[in-house]
Amino acid sequence: MEQSVGYVVKRNEKTRLVNSIVDNSMRYLLLLCALLTVVIVVSIIVYVSKNGINVFKEITVDGFFTSDYWSPDEGEFGILAFWRGTVILTLLSISIGGVLGVLCAVYMSKFAPRKIREIMKFAIDIFVGIPSVVYGFIGLTVFVPLIRKVFPDSTGFGFLPAALILSIMILPTVISISEASISSVDKSYEEASYALGATKVQTVFSVIVPSALPGIITAIILAMARALGETMAVQMVIGNTPQVVNSLLEPTITLTTGIVMDMGSCEFGSTWSNALFMMATVLLMVSIILILIIRLIQRRQVS
Amino acid sequence: MKKMKRFVAAVLAAMTLTVSVPYVKADAKSYSGNIKCSGSTALLPIIKQAADDFMKANPKVTIEVTGGGSGTGIKNVQDGVVDIGNSDVFAPEGSGLVDHQIAVIPFLFIVNPSVQVSNLTKQQLVDIFSGKITNWKEVGGNDQKITVIMRQASSGTRMTVQQLVMGSEQFTTNAIVQDSNGSVKATVAKTPGAIGYVDLAYVDKTVKALKYEGVECTIDNVKNGKYKLASIGHMYTKGQPSELVKAFIDYVQSSTFQNRVLPFYKFAPANSSAINQINKIKLTTSNSKSTNVKPSSALKKSTKRK
Numbered sequence: 001m002e003q004s005v006g007y008v009v010k011r012n013e014k015t016r017l018v019n020s021i022v023d024n025s026m027r028y029l030l031l032l033c034a035l036l037t038v039v040i041v042v043s044i045i046v047y048v049s050k051n052g053i054n055v056f057k058e059i060t061v062d063g064f065f066t067s068d069y070w071s072p073d074e075g076e077f078g079i080l081a082f083w084r085g086t087v088i089l090t091l092l093s094i095s096i097g098g099v100l101g102v103l104c105a106v107y108m109s110k111f112a113p114r115k116i117r118e119i120m121k122f123a124i125d126i127f128v129g130i131p132s133v134v135y136g137f138i139g140l141t142v143f144v145p146l147i148r149k150v151f152p153d154s155t156g157f158g159f160l161p162a163a164l165i166l167s168i169m170i171l172p173t174v175i176s177i178s179e180a181s182i183s184s185v186d187k188s189y190e191e192a193s194y195a196l197g198a199t200k201v202q203t204v205f206s207v208i209v210p211s212a213l214p215g216i217i218t219a220i221i222l223a224m225a226r227a228l229g230e231t232m233a234v235q236m237v238i239g240n241t242p243q244v245v246n247s248l249l250e251p252t253i254t255l256t257t258g259i260v261m262d263m264g265s266c267e268f269g270s271t272w273s274n275a276l277f278m279m280a281t282v283l284l285m286v287s288i289i290l291i292l293i294i295r296l297i298q299r300r301q302v303s
Numbered sequence: 304m305k306k307m308k309r310f311v312a313a314v315l316a317a318m319t320l321t322v323s324v325p326y327v328k329a330d331a332k333s334y335s336g337n338i339k340c341s342g343s344t345a346l347l348p349i350i351k352q353a354a355d356d357f358m359k360a361n362p363k364v365t366i367e368v369t370g371g372g373s374g375t376g377i378k379n380v381q382d383g384v385v386d387i388g389n390s391d392v393f394a395p396e397g398s399g400l401v402d403h404q405i406a407v408i409p410f411l412f413i414v415n416p417s418v419q420v421s422n423l424t425k426q427q428l429v430d431i432f433s434g435k436i437t438n439w440k441e442v443g444g445n446d447q448k449i450t451v452i453m454r455q456a457s458s459g460t461r462m463t464v465q466q467l468v469m470g471s472e473q474f475t476t477n478a479i480v481q482d483s484n485g486s487v488k489a490t491v492a493k494t495p496g497a498i499g500y501v502d503l504a505y506v507d508k509t510v511k512a513l514k515y516e517g518v519e520c521t522i523d524n525v526k527n528g529k530y531k532l533a534s535i536g537h538m539y540t541k542g543q544p545s546e547l548v549k550a551f552i553d554y555v556q557s558s559t560f561q562n563r564v565l566p567f568y569k570f571a572p573a574n575s576s577a578i579n580q581i582n583k584i585k586l587t588t589s590n591s592k593s594t595n596v597k598p599s600s601a602l603k604k605s606t607k608r609k
Contacts, residue, residue, distance in 0.1 A: 056608075063606030072456050073465075078606045145493070155450045155494065157479050240455070240480035251479050261455040261482045265372035272457070 045284060052278035058271045064278065070242040072266070077275040081244045083282065085254040089162055089234070090227045092248075097167030097227075098220050101174025102209075105216075108175070109183040110204050127172040136236035139165040144237055147249070154249035157239035163248070165233050170223035177222060181215020182208060214301045218294050225290045228283065231256040255279045335363030336547045342376015342389030343459070345408060345484075345502060346536045349568050350389055353555045366551065373459050380539050386548045388539040392459040401543060405555045406536035407571040407578050409503040410460055411520035413488065413510040417495045420444040422514040428468050431498060434475030439496060451478035452490050452499030460484075463534040464500055466584055504569035522566050528576025535581055536570065 055064065059077050063069075067078025108117050139161050148156035185208050193203040209216070239251020240261055253261075259276045266272045340350060347370050354366035371379070373390035380388030381398060391408055394400045412423060420442055423431070430436040431449055439447045453474060454461040465474070479494075481487045484505040491499040492509035503520055506512050512520060515532055524530035538552055554560060561572035571577070 058608055059606045060608050063604060067604040067606045069603035069606055076603075076606050078604065140490075141493070148495075153448070155479060235482075236486075239478075240482070241476055241478055243476040250477065253480075261480065262457040264482075265374045265455075265457040265459075267374040267378050269378070 048277055048284060049281045051274055052281035055271060055274035055278045059275070064275070068242075068244045072262075072272045072275075075271065077271065079255070079258075079275070079279055079282075081242045082253055082255045082258045082279060084244060085159075085238070085252050086228060086256070086283075089159055089166065089238075089254055090224055092159060092163035093166035093170060093227045094220060094224055096163060097170040098174055098223060100167065101171050101219070101223070102178050102216055104171070105175045105179040105182055105219075106204060106209065109179050110200075110208065124172045124175055132169065132230060132232040133236075135165050135169055136233035139233060139237040151249055155239070155251060156249075157237060157251045158245070158247070158249045159238070159252065160248040161237040162234045162254075165237060166227050166230060169230060169233060170226050173223045173226055174219045177219035178212065178216045181212040181219070184215075185211045214297050217297055221290050221294050225287050228286060228290075229256060231260050235260060255283050333363065334361045334547050334550055336365075338364065338366045338387065338548055338551055339385040340366070340376075340387035340389055340538070341369040341371050341379050341385045342387075343373045343391045343536070344370040345391050345459070345534075346389045346406065349406060349536075349565060349570060350555075352564055352568070353551070353560060356560075357551055357554050364547065364551075372457075374457065377539060380541055383541060386540065386544070387552070390459070390537045390539060391534045392462055393535075393537070394539055400539040400541060403538040403540065403544075403552050403556070404535050404573045404578065405538050405552070406561075406565055406573055407525055407533045407575045407581075408536055409520055409522070409525045409530065409533045409569070409571055409577075410463070410500055411503060411506065411532060412498060412500050412513040412515065413491050413506060414499075414513055415491055415493075415495055415497045416509075416511050418444055418447065418498070418511060420513070421511070422517055424516055425468055428515075429470070429472050432464075432469060432474055432478075433472045434477060447496040450494050450497040451475060452487050452494070452497050453478045453480045454484075454487060454500070455480055455482045458482075459534055460500060460502065463532075463581075467532055467581065502569070522569070522571050525571040525577045526575045528580070531577055531580060533571065533575075533577050533581060535578060536573075 055077065058075070063078055065078075065083070066080060067076075068080040069076040069078040070081060104120075108120050112120065143161040143164055144156035146156075147161055148154060189207050189211055190203055193207045198207070234254055235257040238253065238257060240253050240257050241251040242253050242258065243251075245252045259279055262272065263276055266276070338354075340354075347368070351368050354368050358364055358366055373392050376385070376388035376390050377394050377398065377400070378388075379385045380400060388394075388400070394402070412428065414420065418439055420439060423442060427436070427442045431442070432451060432453075434451075436442060437449050439445060439449055461474075479490060479497075481490055481499075484501045487499040488501050488505050488507070488510055491497045498513075503522075514520075515530065518524055518530045520530050520532070525533055538555065540548060540552075543549075544552060556573065561574070565572055
């Protein structure tokens with residue numbers, strides 16, 4: 001009897017030891033993974049900006065950001081046309097895709113019968129999986145010729161087809177996040193509104209949507225980040241010409257497409273390549289700012 | 304049965320053609336070692352073919368071939384990362400690299416099949432690509448807007464077009480820019496009234512090939528110097544190449560490879576008459592570079608640090 005008790009104790013000690021070793025090593029492994037992620041993010045930011053900063057050895061800060069004189073042959077690197085293109089394109093696609101997406105989300109969560117909602121959710125999941133080159137290809141073969149037909153004087157390339165394609169691409173982001181946020185508005189708000197005699201439309205637009213606003217803004221900002229960084233699909237339809245345009249139908253360029261056009265073939269370490277790195281740094285900073293804004297909104301929501 | 308026999312004969316002929324053409328004679332000396340090269344994607348197919356042949360003849364040699372673009376090739380060979388940097392543009396002045404010219408890469412102007420014009424002179428091309436002429440009727444075609452399709456600024460072909468055709472004229476800014484031969488061809492094929500330029504290897508039935516100064520772009524016309532638009536394929540080494548690297552370059556420059564393999568990939572041999580002309584133009588433009596290119600616009604704000 002005594003013997004068997006001793007045996008059990010011994011075995012327990014053994015398992016405890018093994019368990020604690022497994023436990024500890026697992027903990028360190030997880031810590032390592034977490035650390036690795038942080039290290040990767042930080043080193044990308046450091047690497048890109050370090051190379052980018054070098055451009056200011058040859059180019060003035062003011063000239064780089066405010067001049068539209070982009071002519072690498074002559075050593076001129078003004079990125080006005082590029083960042084202006086990115087800003088305009090992002091705003092255009094947000095104003096088309098954002099509005100469409102939010103309205104779609106309102107319909108899905110408050111008006112659609114269950115069956116239609118399920119079908120729509122499924123459709124949006126498929127949406128997310130479409131690679132951007134496919135969007136670009138559709139833009140090139142459908143939108144560009146169509147625009148050329150409607151406006152025979154234009155080439156069909158420019159902001160317009162890019163904005164149309166991007167608005168479609170950001171739809172799933174806008175819809176799924178704002179739908180989740182609208183659906184999670186407390187039922188009591190809705191009931192209180194009805195009790196006060198409001199109609200359904202009144203309830204949705206003056207009670208539910210305002211309550212879900214932080215979530216909707218988050219959706220819009222995430223969609224902006226997506227639009228900002230999109231390269232392939234935009235490159236195929238925007239024309240990629242480094243010029244400042246005041247028309248939706250003239251070829252122009254964005255930061256991402258400008259980088260991708262020349263990154264592969266210009267010499268690493270040259271002013272040209274550093275200018276591209278600086279453009280990447282600008283993009284990186286803007287998306288960091290966008291993420292910080294989302295953080296801020298979420299924190300306010302909690303408190 | 305007769306048909307069958309003919310078919311078999313054709314297949315056999317095709318096989319012998321592809322298998323036996325590029326074969327290096329196993330000479331008395333057999334090499335061993337490792338060669339690394341990187342660079343131009345335009346030259347990639349022929350360099351790969353040459354590497355395969357050379358390794359077949361010298362089993363102890365391994366040759367690693369990667370792309371990356373001409374800029375990468377030049378940078379890599381300067382840094383000593385690779386033994387050979389392949390490039391379809393000249394290395395920058397004062398880089399100290401040794402130039403081995405291995406091929407002539409003909410390029411030509413292509414238009415959308417809707418365009419009636421089939422020949423353009425140098426002056427007409429300058430006017431079109433600088434934006435002075437914007438309608439096909441001004442060069443003898445029908446009343447149709449011209450859409451210019453360009454390569455990106457870092458493209459070797461674009462630099463060559465600047466030197467050989469444009470001279471001191473600047474390209475128009477109102478053009479669609481594409482970043483590869485393939486996408487230029489696809490865009491020209493799909494855009495009514497479009498004109499662009501691509502390497503000969505990329506031309507197919509979806510686009511219309513233009514004559515330049517009345518001469519059709521063919522390998523023969525490049526060889527005999529009648530057709531003048533081409534870039535030069537270079538293999539750059541840092542200093543004089545080692546014995547092994549030299550043997551490989553010698554193989555690429557050998558008449559077997561030059562005359563039998565290159566035309567298969569739509570390249571002309573390096574001893575084509577066109578090459579001297581291109582080299583001469585390169586020499587004169589690089590000597591007077593500062594005065595050659597007009598500033599794109601006096602109105603634009605310069606970005607340079609003083």
